[in-house]
Amino acid sequence: MAPSMTAYPGGAVVIGDRYQIEFDRPLPELDDGPSKAFAATELRDAKRGVYALLPDPSLPLRLDAISSVRRLDNNNSMRLLAWDVVDWPADRRRRPAIVLERPHGPRLFPAADARIEPFREEALLRRVLQPLCLVLADFAFISLPHRNIRAENLYLDGTDPARAPIMLGECVSAPAGYLQPVIYETIECGMAHPAGREEGSAANDLYALGITLAVLFAGRNPLAGMSDEEVIEQKLAKGSYATLVSALRLPSAMIELFRGLLNDEESERWSLEQLQMWLGGRRTSPKQQVRPSKAARPLEVAGQTHTTARSVAEALSRNWAQGLELARSGELDQWLRRGLSDDGRTEAVNSAKSAGAEGDVVDDAKLARICIALDPVSLVRVRNFRATIDGASRLLAVGFADETVREDFATILRHNLAGFCTRLNSRLRPDIIRIAAAFERIGPFVLRDDIGFGLERAMYALNPNAPCRSPLFDDDYVADLTLLVPALERLAKTKGAAFDSLVDRHIAAFAAARLKTNIVPELRELRDAKDHFGYALPAAHILAIIQAQTACGAAPALCGVVASMLEPALARYHNRNTRDDIRARMQEIAKSGRLDALIDTVDDKNALASDEREFARAAADHASIVQQIERLEYERANRAVISRGISSQVASLFSGVAATVAVLVTILVKLI
Amino acid sequence: MADATERREAAKRRRVGSIFIWLLAAGVLFAFYESIVLLLVGMLPTGLAVLFDRSPQKDQVRSIGYLNFAGCLPWMVDFWMSGGGFARVFDIIGDPLVLGVMYSAAVAGWGLCFVVRPFVTTYLIVASELKESQLTKRQGELVDRWGEAVRRGADEKAGSQAEGARPPAR
Numbered sequence: 071m072a073p074s075m076t077a078y079p080g081g082a083v084v085i086g087d088r089y090q091i092e093f094d095r096p097l098p099e100l101d102d103g104p105s106k107a108f109a110a111t112e113l114r115d116a117k118r119g120v121y122a123l124l125p126d127p128s129l130p131l132r133l134d135a136i137s138s139v140r141r142l143d144n145n146n147s148m149r150l151l152a153w154d155v156v157d158w159p160a161d162r163r164r165r166p167a168i169v170l171e172r173p174h175g176p177r178l179f180p181a182a183d184a185r186i187e188p189f190r191e192e193a194l195l196r197r198v199l200q201p202l203c204l205v206l207a208d209f210a211f212i213s214l215p216h217r218n219i220r221a222e223n224l225y226l227d228g229t230d231p232a233r234a235p236i237m238l239g240e241c242v243s244a245p246a247g248y249l250q251p252v253i254y255e256t257i258e259c260g261m262a263h264p265a266g267r268e269e270g271s272a273a274n275d276l277y278a279l280g281i282t283l284a285v286l287f288a289g290r291n292p293l294a295g296m297s298d299e300e301v302i303e304q305k306l307a308k309g310s311y312a313t314l315v316s317a318l319r320l321p322s323a324m325i326e327l328f329r330g331l332l333n334d335e336e337s338e339r340w341s342l343e344q345l346q347m348w349l350g351g352r353r354t355s356p357k358q359q360v361r362p363s364k365a366a367r368p369l370e371v372a373g374q375t376h377t378t379a380r381s382v383a384e385a386l387s388r389n390w391a392q393g394l395e396l397a398r399s400g401e402l403d404q405w406l407r408r409g410l411s412d413d414g415r416t417e418a419v420n421s422a423k424s425a426g427a428e429g430d431v432v433d434d435a436k437l438a439r440i441c442i443a444l445d446p447v448s449l450v451r452v453r454n455f456r457a458t459i460d461g462a463s464r465l466l467a468v469g470f471a472d473e474t475v476r477e478d479f480a481t482i483l484r485h486n487l488a489g490f491c492t493r494l495n496s497r498l499r500p501d502i503i504r505i506a507a508a509f510e511r512i513g514p515f516v517l518r519d520d521i522g523f524g525l526e527r528a529m530y531a532l533n534p535n536a537p538c539r540s541p542l543f544d545d546d547y548v549a550d551l552t553l554l555v556p557a558l559e560r561l562a563k564t565k566g567a568a569f570d571s572l573v574d575r576h577i578a579a580f581a582a583a584r585l586k587t588n589i590v591p592e593l594r595e596l597r598d599a600k601d602h603f604g605y606a607l608p609a610a611h612i613l614a615i616i617q618a619q620t621a622c623g624a625a626p627a628l629c630g631v632v633a634s635m636l637e638p639a640l641a642r643y644h645n646r647n648t649r650d651d652i653r654a655r656m657q658e659i660a661k662s663g664r665l666d667a668l669i670d671t672v673d674d675k676n677a678l679a680s681d682e683r684e685f686a687r688a689a690a691d692h693a694s695i696v697q698q699i700e701r702l703e704y705e706r707a708n709r710a711v712i713s714r715g716i717s718s719q720v721a722s723l724f725s726g727v728a729a730t731v732a733v734l735v736t737i738l739v740k741l742i
Numbered sequence: 743m744a745d746a747t748e749r750r751e752a753a754k755r756r757r758v759g760s761i762f763i764w765l766l767a768a769g770v771l772f773a774f775y776e777s778i779v780l781l782l783v784g785m786l787p788t789g790l791a792v793l794f795d796r797s798p799q800k801d802q803v804r805s806i807g808y809l810n811f812a813g814c815l816p817w818m819v820d821f822w823m824s825g826g827g828f829a830r831v832f833d834i835i836g837d838p839l840v841l842g843v844m845y846s847a848a849v850a851g852w853g854l855c856f857v858v859r860p861f862v863t864t865y866l867i868v869a870s871e872l873k874e875s876q877l878t879k880r881q882g883e884l885v886d887r888w889g890e891a892v893r894r895g896a897d898e899k900a901g902s903q904a905e906g907a908r909p910p911a912r
Binding site for chain 1: 805867881
């Protein structure tokens with residue numbers, strides 16, 4: 071979806087001539103994590119309650135979800151009305167802004183550590199579960215997980231806290247699951263970095279719904295005060311259901327609901343249909359979760375004992391240096407053989423050790439494989455890089471400035487850890503297997519350090535929501551390709567011709583990943599460029615392709631900058647008249663703002679060839695003139711000799727004529 | 743082998759031709775020996791010119807010879823019309839006036855070479871300057887239009903042509 075332009079009547083920020091954001095009226099009660107809320111007005115209907123949410127520009131929006139979510143119209147879900155990238159006066163930069171329907175009441179659960187009046191069973195089902203089921207059905211219809219379901223993201227849509235309907239908050243201002251506390255995330259997503267959590271499926275939403283219901287039923291967070299690691303440890307040790315619900319006095323009817331929703335095995339977790347059937351009154355016996363096999367003797371990692379393969383994998387990844395030591399010393403193998411006695415895990419760890427070209431050396435890649443073998447969920451852990459296969463590219467996008475993040479991601483791609491994971495666990499979702507295959511395909515791009523390739527290319531190719539991270543756009547938010555040329559146009563207006571380079575590594579990779587056209591020839595020219603001009607022409611070519619493909623409108627200021635950068639290109643024309651003519655045409659075309667026309671004028675192959683031909687002819691002419699002048703000089707120096715020779719010729723000619731006349735006269739006189 | 747045979751045939755043909763010409767000349771000398779004596783004496787300046795003119799074209803010889811012959815022709819005609827004979831030949835060449843006319847015609851031919859030279863030199867100077875100014879103007883136009891690079895291009899071309907660029911020897 072291409073956003074509309076913004077305007078500023080009276081200094082206010084306006085989106086699409088319809089929503090006015092009041093940047094001097096923050097609404098902290100509606101903030102959503104790093105996304106800040108501000109008062110807004112719908113210009114056509116001032117009575118309608120709307121507000122604007124300004125996401126953190128360092129995080130990628132769920133851009134691919136926005137157009138689908140906008141189509142949803144459910145009273146129990148906050149409506150997304152518009153979005154745009156706007157000039158934000160307070161920060162003197164451009165930021166994405168989302169306009170949302172404003173709930174008529176406060177948050178249902180004000181903060182993660184808040185305490186509220188516990189919901190009774192009937193109220194919980196009627197006011198929370200039933201409406202949220204309808205919302206999840208709507209999201210299932212658009213094949214999109216919400217991934218932001220938690221008690222703190224529920225709002226009262228009225229003033230009466232006991233009767234007001236519940237409204238679920240927005241879900242697009244941050245990457246999927248990024249804002250969720252670990253308690254609301256499945257075990258594998260909880261183990262990942264918030265930015266590295268998977269986009270997920272309805273199963274993730276149903277799990278988060280189960281936790282939300284448990285929190286509301288308890289009136290508090292049952293795990294409040296625990297660190298994220300402790301929450302994961304508890305869930306790994308006892309399972310999510312036992313961790314969250316065991317301390318609550320649940321009515322027997324609800325046990326089945328919580329067991330179904332909080333099942334840690336995704337394939338065993340209730341689907342939306344099962345939940346709807348349960349709401350419809352169909353009761354079944356509660357499903358018991360299969361507990362993982364425990365070792366006869368524990369393995370001690372960093373002072374803590376672990377008895378399951380999964381918790382050992384987590385402990386090794388959290389204590390990387392000791393994990394390497396345990397793997398190298400053989401203590402881990404010993405525990406697997408004598409302690410765990412799980413042939414499947416032991417075999418998987420052995421295959422992890424034999425895979426790769428490292429031989430017997432236990433390095434980071436090998437330990438990462440061992441962690442996968444011990445816990446073959448869609449989770450990849452390398453040193454501090456902890457992400458699901460689906461979320462790894464998002465974590466790279468968020469942490470790209472951090473060199474260790476880049477190195478760790480490169481390790482994942484170089485050693486195809488995602489592929490190893492999918493080989494070990496054939497029960498992973500098809501979309502995860504597709505993403506792992508994409509990782510394998512993108513690997514060669516990362517190995518090339520050329521402009522347009524490298525990790526930048528991997529980030530943009532694997533992550534369609536990642537905005538362009540070019541330093542040129544430090545004060546802008548280029549969410550997709552349609553915004554790139556307009557962003558450069560704004561820069562051109564403010565900076566004038568003070569550009570070092572129009573296409574840097576990020577812009578080149580962003581364009582290569584997003585364009586439908588193959589720009590490898592232009593990237594090759596950029597790589598081989600030896601001077602400023604050599605760089606400017608292919609860079610301008612790439613921008614022209616983007617402008618043509620995205621139909622993003624005229625860019626006269628950018629064209630002016632490009633024209634000045636391409637000025638040295640005119641030196642390729644020998645004919646000064648042609649050069650002046652093209653310079654005049656360039657200035658004319660620059661005003662029209664069409665980059666392709668500008669480049670066609672400068673880089674006209676036919677004109678260049680014709681100029682080259684004519685120049686060769688002119689050089690030949692000049693050479694001939696030089697020869698003629700040399701000849702004249704030679705004649706001047708030897709004029710006496712030459713003159714004598716020619717004089718003799720002329721004299722003999724005159725003599726011959728005179729003699730002929732005399733002979734004829736003689737013959738006439740003597741003989742007639 | 744065939745070439746050697748052809749060469750031998752050609753040499754033989756040349757020898758036969760040469761013998762034929764000498765025989766013809768001997769015949770003419772025998773038939774018109776009186777006229778030839780008259781002509782030899784009358785065109786003595788031309789003979790001298792042949793000796794002194796070293797140029798390959800022999801333009802001076804031709805210049806003198808044409809007029810010298812024109813000067814001899816009236817007495818040759820008189821000789822033929824008077825019936826011939828050596829006595830008549832000696833009468834003609836014994837007359838200083840006749841010899842003066844014949845030799846004056848030769849001197850006129852020789853003088854023509856000197857008279858023409860200043861005109862020719864002046865013409866050459868004017869033509870050369872005119873051509874040089876035209877060439878310089880054209881050269882300037884080329885540099886104006888194509889820049890100094892056209893000189894370098896020309897130099898490269900001139901360099902590549904090397905010896906071929908030198909003016910022909912006269």
